[in-house]
Amino acid sequence: MDIIWLKRDVRLTDHGPFHQMAKLAIKNRIDANADADVDADGGRRPLMILYNYEPDQLSEHSVHGSHIHFINEGLIDLDRRLSDSDTSTHDNDNNSDSRNAKNQIVQKYQFQVLTVCHAGVVFTLNQILQQCKRRNEHNSNSSSISNNKSIPPTGTGMPIPIHNHIRQILTHEETGHLKSFSRDKAVRRWCKRHAIPIMEYNQTGVTRCLKDRDEFSKKFQLFVHQPIWPTPTNVQLDHMRKRVKLVNVRSKCDITGIDASNSNSDSDSGSSKSNSSNDSKVTLQLHGLCHSPIDVESQITQIPIEHRGDRLQRQTGGETRALEILEAFLHHRGRLYAQGISSPNTSWTTGGRVSPYLTWGHISTRYVIHQLKQRQEDLRMRKKISMRKIKNNSTSTENGNGNHWNEEDGPWLKSLAAFSSRIHWRSHFIQKLESEPDMERRDVCSAYQHLRRGPNDWNEAYYQAWSTGHTGFPFVDACMRCLIQHGWLNFRMRAMLVSFATYNLWLDWKRIAPHLARLFLDYEPGIHYPQLQMQAGTTGINAMRVYNVTKQGKDQDPKGIFIKNYIPELRKVPVEYIHEPSKLSFSLQERHRVCIGDVKDMERDGQKRLQLQLSSKSKPSNDIVIGSVNESGQDSGGSSSSSSITHYPSPIVDEKQSSKMAKDKVSAVRKQGSTRRLADQVYIKHGSRKTSPMNADMKPKALSSQAKRLHLDSNQATLKNMFQRGSNNTSTRTGSSSSKFSSAIKKQKVDTSINTMMGQRPSESVTYSSRCVSTEEDEVIIVESDKVANSTPKELASTEEDRHVGQRTLEFITSYKTNRNITAKRPSNNEISRDWSCSACTFLNDKPLALSCIMCGSIRQS
Numbered sequence: 001m002d003i004i005w006l007k008r009d010v011r012l013t014d015h016g017p018f019h020q021m022a023k024l025a026i027k028n029r030i031d032a033n034a035d036a037d038v039d040a041d042g043g044r045r046p047l048m049i050l051y052n053y054e055p056d057q058l059s060e061h062s063v064h065g066s067h068i069h070f071i072n073e074g075l076i077d078l079d080r081r082l083s084d085s086d087t088s089t090h091d092n093d094n095n096s097d098s099r100n101a102k103n104q105i106v107q108k109y110q111f112q113v114l115t116v117c118h119a120g121v122v123f124t125l126n127q128i129l130q131q132c133k134r135r136n137e138h139n140s141n142s143s144s145i146s147n148n149k150s151i152p153p154t155g156t157g158m159p160i161p162i163h164n165h166i167r168q169i170l171t172h173e174e175t176g177h178l179k180s181f182s183r184d185k186a187v188r189r190w191c192k193r194h195a196i197p198i199m200e201y202n203q204t205g206v207t208r209c210l211k212d213r214d215e216f217s218k219k220f221q222l223f224v225h226q227p228i229w230p231t232p233t234n235v236q237l238d239h240m241r242k243r244v245k246l247v248n249v250r251s252k253c254d255i256t257g258i259d260a261s262n263s264n265s266d267s268d269s270g271s272s273k274s275n276s277s278n279d280s281k282v283t284l285q286l287h288g289l290c291h292s293p294i295d296v297e298s299q300i301t302q303i304p305i306e307h308r309g310d311r312l313q314r315q316t317g318g319e320t321r322a323l324e325i326l327e328a329f330l331h332h333r334g335r336l337y338a339q340g341i342s343s344p345n346t347s348w349t350t351g352g353r354v355s356p357y358l359t360w361g362h363i364s365t366r367y368v369i370h371q372l373k374q375r376q377e378d379l380r381m382r383k384k385i386s387m388r389k390i391k392n393n394s395t396s397t398e399n400g401n402g403n404h405w406n407e408e409d410g411p412w413l414k415s416l417a418a419f420s421s422r423i424h425w426r427s428h429f430i431q432k433l434e435s436e437p438d439m440e441r442r443d444v445c446s447a448y449q450h451l452r453r454g455p456n457d458w459n460e461a462y463y464q465a466w467s468t469g470h471t472g473f474p475f476v477d478a479c480m481r482c483l484i485q486h487g488w489l490n491f492r493m494r495a496m497l498v499s500f501a502t503y504n505l506w507l508d509w510k511r512i513a514p515h516l517a518r519l520f521l522d523y524e525p526g527i528h529y530p531q532l533q534m535q536a537g538t539t540g541i542n543a544m545r546v547y548n549v550t551k552q553g554k555d556q557d558p559k560g561i562f563i564k565n566y567i568p569e570l571r572k573v574p575v576e577y578i579h580e581p582s583k584l585s586f587s588l589q590e591r592h593r594v595c596i597g598d599v600k601d602m603e604r605d606g607q608k609r610l611q612l613q614l615s616s617k618s619k620p621s622n623d624i625v626i627g628s629v630n631e632s633g634q635d636s637g638g639s640s641s642s643s644s645i646t647h648y649p650s651p652i653v654d655e656k657q658s659s660k661m662a663k664d665k666v667s668a669v670r671k672q673g674s675t676r677r678l679a680d681q682v683y684i685k686h687g688s689r690k691t692s693p694m695n696a697d698m699k700p701k702a703l704s705s706q707a708k709r710l711h712l713d714s715n716q717a718t719l720k721n722m723f724q725r726g727s728n729n730t731s732t733r734t735g736s737s738s739s740k741f742s743s744a745i746k747k748q749k750v751d752t753s754i755n756t757m758m759g760q761r762p763s764e765s766v767t768y769s770s771r772c773v774s775t776e777e778d779e780v781i782i783v784e785s786d787k788v789a790n791s792t793p794k795e796l797a798s799t800e801e802d803r804h805v806g807q808r809t810l811e812f813i814t815s816y817k818t819n820r821n822i823t824a825k826r827p828s829n830n831e832i833s834r835d836w837s838c839s840a841c842t843f844l845n846d847k848p849l850a851l852s853c854i855m856c857g858s859i860r861q862s
Contacts (some may be wrong), residue, residue: 001132001247001282004053005121005187006114007153007624009203009361011073011319012081014228017170018240021047022232025239045167046244046282048128049082051075053118053294058302060179062517062525065296065308066487067360069103070317070521072293074362075116076109077318082237082244083112087809103310106293113244118299121183122190125166129194131164131284155822169198172361175206175434177525178441204365205427214689216431220424224369225749226785248281251289280420307518314355314487314521322357326368329353330375330416335409337415343556344479347490352419355522356488358426365427372420379412430526432686440529445540445682446512447675452508452536453664462505465652466497467515469567472651475553475577478501478566485566488520492556494520503662504653509536530686537666540679541687546659553579569594570644574824597650683803809836836860 004017121490133256152591174180191198205223210216297308329352336462340346357363371690431441443449464473479493500508509532517523537544557563560578564571570581572592581596589596838853851860
């Protein structure tokens with residue numbers, strides 16, 4: 001038996017395991033024509049397509065009911081495609097009535113091809129294996145009695161019937177949270193213990209066990225340039241369906257309450273071959289078999305009740321819907337992607353909106369990139385033909401296929417290039433979690449481990465206000481309520497929410513991570529945790545990202561359209577006050593029927609005007625509308641009449657003061673020398689290696705100046721060889737002297753360190769000797785510090801073996817004491833075009849105009 005184990009790869013397009021099983025159909029037809037034993041080659045081997053609702057995975061704090069509903073829709077779509085049923089989708093994602101009706105249809109659907117269980121995958125695989133073994137032993141005993149022959153037991157090297165054991169397990173490599181990582185390791189251990197091959201196919205371009213981050217980009221490019229796995233044809237799908245029907249699955253404990261004993265048991269009416277008989281089928285009884293998609297609210301007890309609801313205006317799952325959205329983006333919606341992706345108003349239509357489908361495997365990363373490149377090539381070809389015809393003074397820009405290039409097509413190439421960058425960026429971040437799974441529960445740079453985790457740092461009131469959209473900052477609250485309602489928001493606004501929580505409210509990123517994971521329909525652990533740490537400023541290699549939320553609102557939503565759409569309390573507030581409603585005077589609040597802040601606080605402060613107006617109206621309590629959005633995206637305050645008074649909180653913190661305090665705390669840690677050393681290690685492991693050829697030798701921005709790397713010529717002797725001791729002593733000298741050299745011509749500082757050049761970190765207590773350089777016509781006067789001038793030969797050459805190393809420097813100091821002004825002659829024009837060797841340390845300098853050695857600082861000799 002072959003098993004395709006589905007996880008986050010519920011699709012047919014670009015699916016490695018399905019392609020491998022589809023190839024057996026072709027081989028089966030060839031071998032059948034040649035009268036070969038197709039059974040031995042797997043052409044008629046039973047096939048199970050398995051998906052598990054795993055209790056340990058469902059208990060993860062990041063799981064939300066909307067995720068399970070999205071998964072159910074993907075499973076139904078795949079089952080329909082495999083069973084050759086109608087997969088058309090005509091529902092509106094933003095229609096709550098359509099969503100409720102669709103959920104009811106989902107619950108009534110019955111799987112035809114897929115085997116779905118509510119149990120741990122290791123438990124299910126073990127059930128299958130044990131029952132196959134018992135069937136094999138039973139068949140062996142029956143055959144022995146009937147033929148009066150002795151059948152060798154299993155484990156003796158003799159072949160066993162291929163129907164009655166697990167031949168192989170095909171699945172994909174998943175980079176998920178720690179629980180999924182532990183699950184995958186448990187499955188691999190189980191397969192190894194039972195000698196069952198398991199093949200994991202790459203679907204994101206992430207490299208498992210990547211030893212060097214420098215290799216990621218190269219390996220990723222190799223992955224995306226490979227052809228996608230072909231989608232199985234109708235003939236291949238028909239062959240796979242016949243193999244699936246060889247497995248007769250019964251339920252031991254059917255959680256759906258429907259008898260699944262006949263699932264996958266109907267034989268092909270048009271087949272007269274012996275493999276259609278009941279004798280060739282494998283009958284299995286599986287615990288927790290689901291004949292229909294699982295009911296989230298009643299059957300998944302692992303998810304807390306408050307998180308089981310669905311988001312009625314989320315996107316619809318399934319491969320069919322994913323392909324439609326990608327096609328619409330590449331040919332219609334994506335023209336203004338680069339301009340509209342930052343605003344929450346325009347990103348709904350100009351954005352790709354494929355992230356949920358990439359997350360849950362309803363479409364593959366490589367397929368998206370291939371379709372994107374094909375679209376880019378078509379646009380470039382159209383533009384090339386158009387430019388050629390314009391050059392030839394042709395009045396028409398149409399080519400032979402009727403395609404033409406016009407001014408409206410201008411933004412396409414720029415927008416698609418930006419989209420391509422985001423797709424590559426996605427795998428770049430997933431690789432970080434793959435390389436360091438503990439990133440989920442600890443700061444990647446341990447120097448920041450104590451930040452936001454002090455005894456009084458956590459403020460539960462702040463967290464509740466932020467998580468429900470009641471902080472008093474309209475743009476922040478609108479973004480949070482949008483997430484609660486739809487499960488999607490553009491990237492810039494997500495980053496702003498995290499920045500506001502971690503800086504202005506000083507909340508721990510680890511404690512806000514579960515809430516955001518439940519909100520994001522496209523929750524991807526490999527992006528979630530690296531981005532949270534980046535926005536919180538705890539990576540050590542990224543700049544602090546502190547958003548001015550009020551300015552962001554004015555820039556991205558100047559007319560307050562987005563705010564008024566998700567905060568009904570502020571719909572009557574004038575545009576000039578929509579981003580800062582706390583500045584409304586009491587008379588304006590009374591006029592626009594809105595109450596900003598706590599009425600009790602206003603009374604305590606002596607500002608009773610609005611309070612008196614509210615009390616004089618004697619309105620019932622239900623006329624004070626508290627605008628809030630529940631888990632399903634519904635306004636819990638209900639609809640308000642034109643005369644009702646709405647309430648909106650005042651800002652819970654001072655934006656400027658809170659951000660300044662947070663930046664000071666983070667900066668204090670960032671400036672420490674130990675933090676810089678740890679940050680360098682983080683960069684080596686996770687930093688981006690994308691550099692231009694012109695800047696290949698420059699220090700990356702993420703590295704500190706102490707880790708500056710200088711380019712050495714391949715023929716240049718290294719410092720290790722220069723300071724090599726005698727043959728009896730193989731240790732190298734690790735002096736930590738460094739110098740700062742300031743050039744008046746170049747006007748730049750160069751820090752050099754012998755320890756850095758030898759691959760070692762310089763000590764924090766290193767004292768740099770400085771040189772001040774001034775110019776006067778053709779001469780450069782170098783003024784040496786007293787510390788170097790007063791140096792002795794003993795300090796420069798402490799042992800007999802390395803006395804010659806400081807000899808030339810000693811001669812320079814002696815000459816300096818005699819005459820403090822030493823001149824260095826400017827090189828002639830003939831010397832400008834070639835490198836020169838330092839007479840003191842023999843370093844080959846590649847800067848022809850340099851007046852001193854970049855390594856030791858010695859004056860250049862003519």
